Structure formats: C-alpha cells, structure tokens
Amino acid sequence: MNPEQLKGHLDLLLLTIISPAPVHGYAVIEELRNRSRGTFGLPEGTIYPALHRLEAAGWLVSRWDDAGGRKRRVYEITHVGQVALVARLREWQAFESGVQAVLKGRPAFAPGGAA
Amino acid sequence: MSSSPIDRYLDRLFRELTLDAAHMLRVLTEAEDHLRESARNLETTGLSHEDAEKAAVARFGSPRTVARRFASEHGGRLLPESLILHLGVTAAWLTGIGFIAIGLSGLLAAVFGIAFGKDFVSGDAPGVTYTAERCAQYQSMEPAALDCAQAAVWHHFGEVVGSRTAAGVLGMLVLCALVLLRRRYKYMSGVKVLPTGFLAGISATAFGTAGTALLGLGLMELARGGGSGAGAALSAGTVAAVFAGIFLGLFVQAVSLQPQRD
Numbered sequence: 001m002n003p004e005q006l007k008g009h010l011d012l013l014l015l016t017i018i019s020p021a022p023v024h025g026y027a028v029i030e031e032l033r034n035r036s037r038g039t040f041g042l043p044e045g046t047i048y049p050a051l052h053r054l055e056a057a058g059w060l061v062s063r064w065d066d067a068g069g070r071k072r073r074v075y076e077i078t079h080v081g082q083v084a085l086v087a088r089l090r091e092w093q094a095f096e097s098g099v100q101a102v103l104k105g106r107p108a109f110a111p112g113g114a115a
Numbered sequence: 116m117s118s119s120p121i122d123r124y125l126d127r128l129f130r131e132l133t134l135d136a137a138h139m140l141r142v143l144t145e146a147e148d149h150l151r152e153s154a155r156n157l158e159t160t161g162l163s164h165e166d167a168e169k170a171a172v173a174r175f176g177s178p179r180t181v182a183r184r185f186a187s188e189h190g191g192r193l194l195p196e197s198l199i200l201h202l203g204v205t206a207a208w209l210t211g212i213g214f215i216a217i218g219l220s221g222l223l224a225a226v227f228g229i230a231f232g233k234d235f236v237s238g239d240a241p242g243v244t245y246t247a248e249r250c251a252q253y254q255s256m257e258p259a260a261l262d263c264a265q266a267a268v269w270h271h272f273g274e275v276v277g278s279r280t281a282a283g284v285l286g287m288l289v290l291c292a293l294v295l296l297r298r299r300y301k302y303m304s305g306v307k308v309l310p311t312g313f314l315a316g317i318s319a320t321a322f323g324t325a326g327t328a329l330l331g332l333g334l335m336e337l338a339r340g341g342g343s344g345a346g347a348a349l350s351a352g353t354v355a356a357v358f359a360g361i362f363l364g365l366f367v368q369a370v371s372l373q374p375q376r377d
Contacts (some may be wrong), residue, residue: 024148025145025148025149026148026149026152026153029149042176043174043175043176043177043180043181044149044153044174044175044176045146045149045175045176045180045181045184046176046180046181046184048142048145048146048149048181048185049181049184049185049187049188050184050188052138052142052185052188053188056201057200058200067148070147070148070151071144071148072145072148073141073144073145073148080200
C-alpha cells in the first residue's frame, strides 16, 4: 500500500492504539503492524514525527520511563486527544460508508437529503 | 574500533536532523531504544546480532526520510488546533501576568499614598471642580474628609488601590487555573510549537510599551500639576517597566540558549 494513502488516517490509528493505556513508541508501531497485518509498510521511524506532532497538539502526553536501564518514551492520550479520537472516528466512519456505498453501486445515504 | 549498524545509523540520523538540541536528544534516544528493541526481537527469529541490527535499521527507514518527516511535521504540517491551543494558552498566561502586574501597581499606589499622600495618587488636575450633588456623594462616602476635594481624592484613591488589587487577585486565579488545567489535561508538556522565548518576547514588548507610555504620562502630570494625581500613572508605569525588564532578560536568556543551526 502506498504510504501516502495512510497520511490522512494515521492520527486516527495512532490515537486508537494509544487510547486504552500508556504505551511506548516501539509498542505503538508493533501494534500498528500487527493489527494491520503489515498492510501499510511505513518506515517505522516515520511514525515518531507523527507522535511528536500529536503531542504538540495536546492530544498526547509523554514521559520518560526506565526500561532495564534504558530510557524509553511512553505516550498517553489526553482528554483533548480522546475528544479528537471520537471526532476522527466519526469522520472515518462517514468516509468509509460513503466509499462502501459507491463501491457497491448504490447511492450513499445523504443526511437531510432526499432518499 | 568498528561501530554497529545501529550506531552508524544513529550517527547519520544525527547529521540529518535539523531540530533544536533538546528535541534532537529526545529523537535520538527514542530511535536508539526502538532500534535495539527491534534488533533484539529480530534475533529471536534466528538472525545473527549483526543481521538483526541491519534489519532493524532497514525497517526504521533511511535517516534522510526520517529527518525530513520530522522537519515537515514541525515545519509545515502543524495542526491548526495545536497552534490555536498554544496561542490561546499563551494569551491566557499573558492575561494572568498582566492582571498580577496591575495588582502590584495597586500595592505600589498604596505605598505612594502613604509616602507622599493620597493626593499624589488620586488628586485632580488643577481646575477640576465637582457639582454640589457629586460633592455630597463623595462626602457621604468619605465622612471623615474635611471638604469635597479631600473626599474626592480619598474616594478615587480607594478606587485605584481597590480595583487594581482586585485585578491582581483575578490574575492569581487565572494563573492558578492554568496550572491546574495543565496538570489535568497535560497541555504543552513536551514538544515545542511556538518559537523559543515567544511569551517572554511578547510580554517584554507589551510591558515595555505600557511602561513607557505610563511613565511618560506620569512625568507629564508631575510637571503640569505639581504631582497631583501623577502617582497613579507612575505606579503602573514603574511596575510595567520592571516586568518589561524581567521579561526582556528571560527573552535574551531563551534566545541565547537556542543552538545555532547551519
């Protein structure tokens, strides 16, 4: 899969993975690969800039943790991040249902529009 | 002495990154942790230590690709929400600090009143008179005053000191709320969005402008009215000038600590 296709949805995926519990960067990327069964094929190092951007947005917070004598950065979702996750999830669901409707050859449901 | 694939990769990544020192250290530490963890896991699949490190490095992406992504994420692809949040929080800090400065100017005005008399702070300019009705109001509010003029001065002095002190208390509440919000929602904890010294620079400019204007006004009143009422502007201008000096120092310190980039 072309990594460019993932760009618009990466925030949603990262927030979803981090949402349940604090997790370090390597585990985030492992989880992303495992859950997607390696579909995205992103260079692992390019996930970190996205994590830092989400932190700058106030959606994530991070802290250093000690992992067997090595420093490790652990990420945690914030309240604002949870709100953003819900919004991104709704956007994705609307997008997905629209695409599915088109692919199945029937008109998409338009809220407020004629049936 | 030969270095491992991960060591060589980190050296190259260090050369490619264009971040400030603190952020660079964080990125390299995270990258090293990731690469060594990845290599250790790959070794469990049967790869040699050397091959596992090479595979971990290959998965991570080229140093140039990673560095460019960091540059773009922190340069052109900043989330609008992020900028709005940080600007809003900075404006709130500035508002709180501004109110505290006003509160301190109220305390200084009170000191001026004790040292030089209330007339120095809230005395009217020469020629100012009040209607009989207004005089009656002032004298009813300040029954110990000897005449209308003194009652007006005392009343206005109380207004200057009281309203400014109240603003100071409000400023303290704003700052306390910001500290609590930051703890609760953990805003602005790590990655820097606004330029280094942004708040200090804005504060120094705002307080410097206010201080210059108020001190100028106070000195003009001092020259024109023989000191009557000059203390209100002079107290505010003095505090603003002191705050401007403090923030200018913080701004210079923040900028001088910024690493030079090629």
